[in-house]
Amino acid sequence: MLTRSLRLINTSSKLVRNYSTSFWSNVQKGPEDPILGVSIAFNKDTSPSKINLGVGAYRDENGKPYVLECVKKADKKIFEAGVDHExxxxxxxxxxxxxxxxxxxxxxxxxxxxxxxxxxxxxxxxxxxxxxxxxxxxxxxxxxxxxxxxxxxxxxxxxxxxxxxxxxxxxxxxxxxxxxxxxxxxxxxxxxxxxxxxxxxxxxxxxxxxxxxxxxxxxxxxxxxxxxxxxxxxxxxxxxxxxxxxxxxxxxxxxxxxxxxxxxxxxxxxxxxxxxxxxxxxxxxxxxxxxxxxxxxxxxxxxxxxxxxxxxxxxxxxxxxxNKELTEQWRTEVKGMADRIIGMRESLVKYLKQHGSTKDWSHITNQIGMFCYTGLTPEQVDRLASEFHIYLTRNGRISIAGINSKNVEYLAKAIHAVTK
Ligand SMILES: Cc1ncc(COP(=O)(O)O)c(C=O)c1O
Structure with missing residues (x-):
């Protein structure tokens, strides 16, 4: 259909463009988002020990997305209220x-x-x-x-x-x-x-x-x-x-x-x-x-x-x-997420030391929030991916939300191996 209309335009108005040329042939492919690139590499990896530390979204102890209980209750209330969609x-x-x-x-x-x-x-x-x-x-x-x-x-x-x-x-x-x-x-x-x-x-x-x-x-x-x-x-x-x-x-x-x-x-x-x-x-x-x-x-x-x-x-x-009750529940749940992240920072440092790292890792616990700038070099990041199936952006940023009690020791061993 598109080809046909282009051909018509071409004959009637003597446009220089050939009917087989697209309007968008001059559009160059842009670079991928670096974080998306990390997820693509992670998804391709078939190792059971793989870890994705690139994505900036909270994950629970099982590495799964987390829907807050207060949100589930609010969903239900909204549904039961029979709201319109104006x-x-x-x-x-x-x-x-x-x-x-x-x-x-x-x-x-x-x-x-x-x-x-x-x-x-x-x-x-x-x-x-x-x-x-x-x-x-x-x-x-x-x-x-x-x-x-x-x-x-x-x-x-x-x-x-x-x-x-x-x-x-x-x-x-x-x-x-x-x-x-x-x-x-x-x-x-x-x-x-x-x-x-x-x-x-x-x-x-x-x-x-x-x-x-x-x-x-x-x-x-x-x-x-x-x-x-x-x-x-x-x-x-x-x-x-x-x-x-x-x-x-x-x-x-x-x-x-x-x-x-x-x-x-x-x-x-x-x-x-x-x-x-x-x-x-x-x-x-x-x-x-x-x-x-x-x-x-x-x-x-x-x-x-x-x-x-x-x-x-x-x-x-x-x-x-x-709603007072739901607000209280939200406070408890957001604290739960923050505490899990703070706990994982402490665990990571503990295991790094336990596995023999003598480097100063205090920045891992001094820093706050979902992300940690580890100080790992791009080459060390590449080794984590190729040797240990651990994926993060090449600036050394890790999303602590991707760490849990099942993978933290493996991660510490791998970081120690590439930094000693
Ligand atoms: C510093 C900062 N600002 C803003 C955002 C916006 O996120 P969203 O558009 O998902 O709310 C993010 C998300 O990662 C962020 O890290």
Whole structure:
């Protein structure tokens, strides 16, 4: 059919293109996502001892995806309520929006009470970042966004695709697998006044390295002095320490210091709602009128992008966070996930020592969240795959969620073998 119509166009309008040439013959195959590449190699491997440490999704003790009990109960409630499937408003579900902002900023947050926050439901954390970047391109033009080096790879492309120039600030210190605080401070200080500074609120991806509260205070003061606009990426609330409040401390500190922050939330990890694409973008403004104006412009941005967000994930989160019992259960379950990850970090270090490694592995337990920057070289990573069937990205990042009590000793032995 396509060939036939192309041939007709060709004869009647004397186009140079031959009927057998496709419209898309000049499209070159792009590179695979590096994390996807890890999963492809893992899936091909037939060894029973294989381990996938690439994927950034929580796995239980049996290496299986985990559906939270509170989510199952919320599913049931939603089903039993016999809800319809009408469109959500452009800004999403109102109850979800207010509950999600309250979860991040605290119920007693003054900006919430003063109605100075514009909030919009988004397609998970990625969608929140994309809406944020599009909004900044339109209403904060000519500014550069500074992201940590390294950062979650999508940050660079989200800003670039939205037309926001992007540079990086120092973050990771490979010497001690910890934070290069001086480098970070100096780079943020050297950025032109009014720059966009993207900060990972907790559980920095890919390094697992977070500033201490004392360091956060210094960064907050610096960003104030420099009149920088701070955009928090908050993809792991509760998932890092096990306490949603503790993980929110940096964000709340900046708000208490008077920053008009932008906030990108994801409910993928902490509620296990990866595929439901549920998140939120909010912006603290100066007055209730400003908040309404910002909201109206967010709607104008979203309408031609995806019109309005999917509703199910918002209903699940909203059902849980508006019900005391389900909220308690969520807190217990998110703590369970965080604790399992913290426990696996400790186990890995214990077995590394037990099998004779004399290297300093303290960064494995000092780092926090789903990921650990092990310090393994690309060559050591290649050996883990070829000799031990263990798969991770070549930057040495492992997803601790892929470790469990059945494979941790094998992993420790393998890491020791390639690092001694
Ligand atoms: C730092 C960071 N930000 C944002 C996201 C967004 O994830 P999602 O779009 O699934 O919510 C992720 C996911 O891995 C992440 O690690």
């Amino acid at each position: 469109y959500a408003p452009i800004v999403g579900l109102a109850s979800f929006n207010s509950l999600s902002v309250a979860l991040a900023l605290g119920e007693d947050c003054k900006a919430i009470k003063d109605k100075k926050i514009a909030v919009i439901q988004t397609l998970s954390g990625t969608g929140a970042l994309r809406v944020a970047a599009e909004f900044l391109a339109r209403f904060y033009p000519g500014k550069t966004a500074y992201v940590p080096n390294p950062t979650w790879g999508n940050h660079n492309t989200i800003f670039a695709d939205s037309g926001v120039a992007v540079k990086s600030y120092a973050y990771y210190n490979p010497q001690n697998c910890g934070l290069n605080f001086d480098g970070m401070y100096n780079d943020i200080n050297a950025a032109p006044n009014g720059s966009i500074i993207l900060l990972h609120a907790c559980a920095h991806n890919p390094t697992g390295v977070d500033p201490s509260i004392a360091q956060w205070k210094k960064i907050s003061q610096l960003c104030k002095d420099k009149q920088h606009f701070v955009l928090f990426d908050f993809a792991y609330q509760g998932f890092a320490s096990g306490s949603p409040e503790k993980d929110a401390e940096p964000v709340r500190l900046f708000v208490a210091d008077g920053h008009q922050i932008g906030l990108c939330q994801s409910f993928a990890k902490n509620f296990g709602l990866y595929g439901q694409r549920i998140g939120a973008f909010s912006l603290i403004t100066g007055t209730p009128e400003e908040a309404l104006a910002v909201e109206s412009q967010l709607k104008i941005l979203v309408r031609p992008m995806y019109s309005n967000p999917p509703i199910f994930g918002a209903r699940v989160v909203s059902t849980i966070l508006s």
